[in-house]
Amino acid sequence: MEGELWVKRENRISHLQPNHPGDRLRSGLCARGCLWVGKGRARSIRFFSWDVGVSMIIRRYRDGDEEGIVRVMNESFATFNQWGLTPEKWNGYEKIDPGFSREKAFVAESEERIVSHVQLVKREMNFGKFVVVSGVANVCTDPDFRSKGLATQVLQEALRDAAQWSALSALDTGYASGAHRIYRRLGFSPFHFFRRFSGERWEVERAIRRLKKFAGDLTSEVRPFEEKDKQDIERIYSANAEKVRGSCRRDPAYWEGKLFSRNSWQTFFYRQFDAREVMVLPGRAYAYVDWDEPARRLTVREANSEPGDNLALAAVYASALSLKEGINEAIIVAPEGDQSIDYLLADFYRFRVQNSFMVSVLNPAELLKQMAGKDNGSGKRVKLQLYNDLGYLDPVTVGLANFLPTANVSSDATIYVHQSIFMRMVSGLEDPIEALTSDKLVIVGDVEGVAVALRNHFTRHPFVLWPSDRWRSFQRDHHATRIWSS
């Protein structure tokens, strides 16, 4: 019958009326075995779930959704629950982090109840040039509605939106977790496992001696943060962010909200700013320290000097590590692939963190456009065929000398490479020739010419994503026992 759909509800076939009589309906069987209906160009998807026995709407945030979003988050994340996330705190986060906005929240709604949620967070990350990245955060489903494909569908909808304004999406989750599988099925691939330097008090004491010896008298010039340091700190950060891949661009409002008004935080929760926990060598270097008293754990979560000023960096590290007596563990977050830091922190052990930082290339041509250097008109072209665990992405023809996409599609060779390996090459984490010799990258055509171009273009670089810029909470669970300000 025209304009009507028949669906299976509680194992009975029954009649589903469209929401509005005039709707142009599209219908089909979705992968999960539910019949879905939706308006032609509408940005919300309505479908019927066999498992839940009710009709579901997948859509963007609307006024008033915060109640439901926060309820699902509190039911899904022990940290938010214990700390008491409220709709007011959720709403207020827009003021702290301009990359977060309610408009970038997506939900599944069933009978006016929010049952699943995904948040997108906008960042500009350095991949040679600054690239707009859609960070995926706070993915959660009401425990009564799990394993019915809801997180998958809400994230799919969020990614459709993300593809309009970002060429790359990224997220951070436990490797081999249930969520990790969902992300892989939607095209994300493990990209990097972050390293952390860790030391007990014996390593810390040795490190302080080494750093002081290296920095000499400079250590005595390090003092706690003062208001007048703001501009210097921002300048030093920006100079490093240009050089270190993975670093994010920060505007003054972001600095003010996240780094000069607050100290440590767990997404929506934070400590009041304490100037004694930011060590500054005036005009030359700074280090942010996070002290966890119950665990007696000190974290240097960000330290930077003017690029190349390793004496200044050693001085702030020495002062930061000397800040507290009786440390059980000191953790240092620092860029990978920076040999001077490896030397300065040689006394620490390096651990890979189980969290998998994943990427998904949403639009290869746009990504390359944002990353590429200047077009120098070089004649040779190559077809770049990226793929992920699901299949091939749209191929792009690029100029060999600069990797800038060209409209001319004829090419001298084709490069086949997994998106993860490609992004690691771009980030300076993986050497293209090693990728080639281990078959992680395949060239068909002028192998030698392309290999030389790859080697010249993709060189090693230090890489870090500072905890302040992660879109997912960075503190570990032991902090959940402590109530911070909000």
Ligand SMILES: CC(C)(COP(=O)(O)OP(=O)(O)OC[C@H]1O[C@@H](n2cnc3c(N)ncnc32)[C@H](O)[C@@H]1OP(=O)(O)O)[C@@H](O)C(=O)NCCC(=O)NCCS
């Ligand atoms: C992780 C989480 C968001 C998943 O939500 P969800 O709505 O249950 O996710 P999905 O239903 O899309 O997928 C989950 C599983 O159900 C399966 N599934 C999907 N539709 C199904 C259906 N109709 N029938 C049976 N199984 C189904 C999926 O294949 C997947 O299986 P797998 O674990 O074997 O890979 C949810 O468990 C949660 O909120 N956890 C706590 C918070 C959290 O850890 N978030 C992730 C932070 S990175």
